[in-house]
Amino acid sequence: MAMKTLTPEQKQALAALRASLGGISEQKRQAQKHLIAARKAIHRHLEAQPATIPQIAAALDMPSDEALWHVTGMRKYGKVVESGEDGDYPLYALAAYEEKAKAGH
Amino acid sequence: MNTQIDSNYTPDALIVGGGIAGLQSALDLADQGLQVLVVERQSSIGGHMIALSKVYPTLDCASCITTPKMSAAAHHPNIQILTNTEVEAIESRDGAHQVRLLQKPTYVNFDKCIGCRLCEYACDTEYPDPFEEGLGAVRAIAVPFTNAIPQKAVLDAAHCGTCGTCARVCPTGAIEFDQQPRHLTIRTDAVIVASGFQLNAVTVKPQFNAHRSRNIIAPITLERLLAPHGPYGRVLRPSDGKMPSSIAFVQCAGSRDESIGVPYCSRVCCMYSIKQAMLLSGALPLADITIYYMDIRAFGKGYEQFYQNAKAMGINFVRGKVARIHPVDGGDLAVQVESTENAETPMEPRRHDLVVLAQGMIPGWMPADSTPVACASDGFVATPALTAPTATTAPGIFVAGTAAGPKDIVDTIAEAGSAAMQASQYLYQKRSALVAV
Numbered sequence: 001m002a003m004k005t006l007t008p009e010q011k012q013a014l015a016a017l018r019a020s021l022g023g024i025s026e027q028k029r030q031a032q033k034h035l036i037a038a039r040k041a042i043h044r045h046l047e048a049q050p051a052t053i054p055q056i057a058a059a060l061d062m063p064s065d066e067a068l069w070h071v072t073g074m075r076k077y078g079k080v081v082e083s084g085e086d087g088d089y090p091l092y093a094l095a096a097y098e099e100k101a102k103a104g105h
Numbered sequence: 106m107n108t109q110i111d112s113n114y115t116p117d118a119l120i121v122g123g124g125i126a127g128l129q130s131a132l133d134l135a136d137q138g139l140q141v142l143v144v145e146r147q148s149s150i151g152g153h154m155i156a157l158s159k160v161y162p163t164l165d166c167a168s169c170i171t172t173p174k175m176s177a178a179a180h181h182p183n184i185q186i187l188t189n190t191e192v193e194a195i196e197s198r199d200g201a202h203q204v205r206l207l208q209k210p211t212y213v214n215f216d217k218c219i220g221c222r223l224c225e226y227a228c229d230t231e232y233p234d235p236f237e238e239g240l241g242a243v244r245a246i247a248v249p250f251t252n253a254i255p256q257k258a259v260l261d262a263a264h265c266g267t268c269g270t271c272a273r274v275c276p277t278g279a280i281e282f283d284q285q286p287r288h289l290t291i292r293t294d295a296v297i298v299a300s301g302f303q304l305n306a307v308t309v310k311p312q313f314n315a316h317r318s319r320n321i322i323a324p325i326t327l328e329r330l331l332a333p334h335g336p337y338g339r340v341l342r343p344s345d346g347k348m349p350s351s352i353a354f355v356q357c358a359g360s361r362d363e364s365i366g367v368p369y370c371s372r373v374c375c376m377y378s379i380k381q382a383m384l385l386s387g388a389l390p391l392a393d394i395t396i397y398y399m400d401i402r403a404f405g406k407g408y409e410q411f412y413q414n415a416k417a418m419g420i421n422f423v424r425g426k427v428a429r430i431h432p433v434d435g436g437d438l439a440v441q442v443e444s445t446e447n448a449e450t451p452m453e454p455r456r457h458d459l460v461v462l463a464q465g466m467i468p469g470w471m472p473a474d475s476t477p478v479a480c481a482s483d484g485f486v487a488t489p490a491l492t493a494p495t496a497t498t499a500p501g502i503f504v505a506g507t508a509a510g511p512k513d514i515v516d517t518i519a520e521a522g523s524a525a526m527q528a529s530q531y532l533y534q535k536r537s538a539l540v541a542v
Contacts, residue, residue: 003273010272013282017212018267032230032266053346064345065319071346072336073231073242082338088347090339 038062038070039079043094046080050097052089110185111289116142118295118528119204121192121470124152125514126506126521127299128174133525135183139532142291143178143186144206149253150186151175152301156236158331160514161380162411168252168332175254188255193288195296195476197499200535204291210284212260213246217279220256222248224271224280232264234336238326240343241336246271246280251334294535295501295528298478298486299521300470302507305359305367307462313358318432319344321460324377331384340388342459344436349392349459352385353440354378355427356398359465367465369483372511374463375402379412381461382420395421395455397442405515425452430460466511478502485510495524501535503528 006014018024041060045051053071057064071092074080083093083101093101118134120127123145131141143150155175157167178184193205225247234243236250243249246260260271260280272280307315307323315321320342329335342349356378360371375398382394401422403412416422425444431454433439439454473480477499481487486504490496495503505524506517 002276003270006269006272010269010280010282014267014269014272017262017265017282021262021265021267024266028264028266035231036229057345065343068337068341068343068346069233069240069242072240075338076241076336077226077244085348088350090341090346090348 039074042070042074043079046092046094046097050083050091050093052086052091054089110187112291114142114185115292116140116185117293117532118297119144119291119293120297120299122152122299122301122508123150123186124299124301124506125154125171125174126301126517128178129518129521130297130299130505130525131178131184132174132181133522134529135181137529139183139529141184143184144190144192145186145188146191148188148211148249148259149255150178150188151254154514155252156325157328159380159384161376162407164380172252179254189259193475197477197501200294200501202293202296202501204293204296206289206291208287208289210286212262212281212284213258214279214281215255215257217277218257219277220248221276222258223274223276224258227270227274230264230266237329237336238323240326240329295503295532297503297505297524297528298472298497298508299505300508302466302469302511304464305365305467307464309359309365312428313430313462314432315462318438320436320438320458321430321462323464324381324461327381327461331381331388340385342436347458348389351393351457352459352461353457354382354396354461354463356396356463358462367467369511370402371466372402373466373513376408376411376513378463379415383415383418386418386420395423397423397425397427399426405513466507469508493527495520495527501531
C-alpha cells in the first residue's frame, strides 16, 4: 500500500482534531495497547495449530467473550479463517496457515 | 444522491428517517415528480430492516428487499439524501416548515471518496461494531457495513487515534480532518416523520439478569447471528463461541407490562420469534428450540399458517410466563417458567444455552420536544383522525411506519405509501389554492 506524506495543511488539521478531542486520553492509549497485544498473542497461538475460542481463552488467560471478539475482528479483516470444528466449537486458523495446509505444505 | 446540499435547496417534501418507511414514501413522492430530501441520522440509509436476516411469513431475504429500495432512492434524480444528519427542530408557519438540521462531520469528503476501503484496511484501531450489536469489530474509519448506502468511509472521531494513516493511504485525498458540524435550515411545504423505533434494553427487567450473562440476547442480535454476512458467519453464542444446542425465546419480555412503562403489545415479537426459531432450526438442525409465550398473536395474512408450520417443524411452544432467568455453570441459563397450562404443578427450571428476550418497541425519536407534532401517551406520534391514519396534529406534517406505533414491515410499507399520497394531495391542494388566488 502506497503511503503518502501528509501535507502541512493536513498535519495542522490533524493536530486541531486531536486537540478538539482533548488529546489522546490515557484510556484510549491503553485500549489500543491492549488491542495490539491481544491480537499479537492470538496470532502467535494460532501459528502452532487451529484452536477453538475456549482453547485460545485458556491459553492466553483471557475472558472467552473477549477472545471471540478479537477472533471475529481478525476473521473480518482476513487474518483468520474457520478451519473445521472440535465438538460444539468451530476451530479457527490463521489464513496463511490454512492456505499452506490446502497447498499441501 | 447529493450529500452536500445547502440551505438554498427547497424540496417539496422532507422525510425524517431513511429506513424502509422513509424510503418508500420518498420513492412514491419522487415518482410523481416532487423533489424530496431524506434526512438520516446514521451513516447509511436502510434503517433496522437492512440489519435483518429474513422477513416473515415468506422468509424472503430482508436485504434483497431493502437494498433495491435503498439503491433506487440513492439514484433517483428527484431524491436527495443527507446521512449523519439529525433534525434539531421544525418550525411551522403559514403552511410552510423550516426544518433545522445538524450534519455531523464524517471527516471524509463524499465527493472524493470512491469507497475503496484502503483507509479501513490501513487503520489499526478497532472497536465493537454497532451494526453487529457489538459482536463484531469495526475500524475507526470504515464503510459502515457491506451493503451500506452511501458506500463511503466514515471516521469515528471518538475511537480515532489521530495517527493520520488513513490520509496517507487515501488515493483520492478524501480525508478532511478539518470538517466541522454543519447547521442548515431547509424550507419545505410537507414533512413526513418516518423516524422508526428502538427496542427497550434487555436489562429492562432485572429478574432476567441480562446484565450477568452475554448469552441473554436481544432479537436484533439474533438477526445478526442469523444473517449470512453476520459477525461470526454462523450462529454462535457470544460468551464463548459455542454452537448453541438449546435456545429459548421469552415473549413479552419488554412489552405488555405497565411496570416498565410499556403497557402495549409490540405486535411483531410473536412473528419474528417464530421466524427466528424456524431459521435456527435450519441453521442448527439438532438444536432444541422453545418459545415461552403468553399468547401468540398471528394476526396478518398467512401468519397463522406460519405459526402452524413452526409447530410442525418441532419447535416447542410452552404457554406460560417466564419469572426468572439465572446464569448457571458453563455459561448456560436456568429459565424458571410459571406455566398457565399446568398451573398446579410448578415447572422445574429449564436449562438453555442461549436465551432471546422479545423486547418492546419504543419510539425512535420524540418529535413533540422540538416540533409542532404531538405525541400520544405511549410516546409515539399521535394520529388523531381515524379516517386519516398518517395525519399528525400539525397540518402538512405526516407520519409513516413505526414512528406512529409498533407495526410490522408489511404494514409499514403500506402506511408509507399512504403518507406519501396524503402529502402529495396536501401539496397539490395547497398549490392549487395559491394559483386560484
